[in-house]
Amino acid sequence: MAPMYKLTYFNVMARVEPIRFLLSYGNIEFEDIRIAQENWSKIRPSTPFGKLPVFEFDDFKTNQSLAICRYVAKRVELVGSNDIENLEIDAVVDTVSDMRAKTFVYTHERDSTKKENLKKALLEETLPYYLERFEPLAKSKGGYLAVGKLTWADIYFVATLESLCPSMGKNLIENCPTLQNLQKRILNLPGIKExxxxxxxTAE
Amino acid sequence: MAPMYKLTYFNVMARVEPIRFLLSYGNIEFEDIRIAQENWSKIRPSTPFGKLPVFEFDDFKTNQSLAICRYVAKRVELVGSNDIENLEIDAVVDTVSDMRAKTFVYTHERDSTKKENLKKALLEETLPYYLERFEPLAKSKGGYLAVGKLTWADIYFVATLESLCPSMGKNLIENCPTLQNLQKRILNLPGIKExxxxxxxTAE
Structure with missing residues (x-):
């Protein structure tokens, strides 16, 4: 039987790896379509708001990676058990997403001097600011980022590191034992390991 | 009785007006705390990740405006009736949020020449790109932005325009009759009108 879900993105991990992790966690097969940069302009007019990823099933088609993650998280039962838990999870996810977004200008900068300066600021200030807060947060929540149990916030965080660390050329959680432990546990979950x-x- | 919810932000509409709209729609009283810019550095260390808004009730305290909106939307019954509807709503909300985020650099630019150039690009290209797509979307969904009925995506969009239009010095939906009609209906909902x-x- 053909997979129900079709996920289209570029040939990178970036903001879509969390969706692939969540589907894999739940052993949900999906069509993993990776389009070459040179074909993007042809495909773009058929995408919602001209954006990737596109996630499709039955007659439904949408963009927006976080919305897609949240939907898949419900399917694989990695959401909270009530509205307040889901508020806590959503806030962590949005904060991880904010942290990642801070690297956007660096990633797209082509001038090598400017790029080095941006990298320095990210590695010395911006990214540690977040990680120094995620580490005690996880410590206070039994080793998870929200509500004291495994949720899609943890998968989202670890899958984000998969591309963020190589793109910054550094293990960003090298001084964060609780987050390292969380990462190890997530990467060893059967579906994700497979x-x-x-x-x-891919590089990033 | 004291209001259950406490919402702390600066004295602007910006990204928090959608939360105020949603609470007001549901006739939910809230403490609307607006801090002066000069007091921010004093308050900042007590906020999660050093960010506003902060939303508090009972022992719970969080940042992240979109997560807060989604929680309040559940309380006031403006969410979808199933996971697929909520995916559709979430994707629209994230796209409206992306549109707003495009104005961030412009809003914070202090050099007047650079600011004018940024404004021109936003008014002639970036913002019309989104609005030219939201207009037919609303037309195809019975006058709403998602799932063919009133949801928090509509409130989020209209509340975002409340600050985005003045900050851009333009009625951004002047050529969008369906969105204008949606705006009129939202602004006339009893709780929101009050x-x-x-x-x-405030200016923005």
């Missing part, structure tokens, strides 16, 4: 073994190897 | 009549007058 996904990592079979996924295309 | 809120607008009593809220502090």
């Amino acid at each position: 996904w990592i073994a079979k996924r295309p190897v | 809120w607008i009549a009593k809220r502090p007058v």
Whole structure:
């Protein structure tokens, strides 16, 4: 039987790896379509708001990676058990997403001097600011980022590091034992372990 | 009885007006705390991740405006009736949020020449790109932005325009009859109408 879900993105991990992790966690098969940069302009007019990823099933088609993650998280039962828990989870996810977004200008900068300066500020100030707060947060929540149990906030965080660390050329959580432990546990979850073994190897 | 919810932000509409709209829609009283810019550095260390808004009730305290909106939307019954509807709503909300985020650099630019150039690009290209897509979307969904009925996506969009239009110095939906009609209906909802009549007058 053909997979129900079709996920279209570029051939990178970036903001879509959390969706691939969540689907894999739940052993949900999906069509993992990776389009080449040179074909993007042809495909773009058919995408909602001209954006990737596109997530499709039945007659439904949408963009927006966080919205897609939240939907898949419900399917694989990694959401909270009530509205307040989901508020806590959503706030962590949005904060991880904010942290990642801070690297956007650096990633797209082509001038090498400017790029080095941006990298320095990110590695010395911006990213540590977040990680120094995520570490005690996880410590206070039994080793998870929200509500004291495994949720999609943890998967989202660890899958984000998969591309963020190589793109920054550094293990960003090297001084964060609680987050390292969380990462290790997530990367060893059966469905995710299988996904990592079979996924295309990409730089970011 | 004291209001259950406490919402702390600066004295602007910006990204928090959608939360105020949603609470007002549901006739939920809230403490509307507006801090002066000069007091921010004193308050900042007590906020999660050093960010406003902060939303508090009972022992719970969080940042992240979108997460807060989604929680309040559940309380006031403006969410979808199933996971797929909520995916559709979440994707619209994130797209409205992306549109607003495009104005961030412009809003914070102090050099007047650079600011004018940024404004021109926003008014001639960036913002019309989104609005030219929201207009037919609303037309295809019975006058709403998602799932063919009133949801928090509509409130989020209209409340965002409350600050975005003045900050851009333009009625951004002047060529969008369906969105204008949606705006009119939202601004006339009893709880929201009362809120607008009593809220502090701010520029953005």
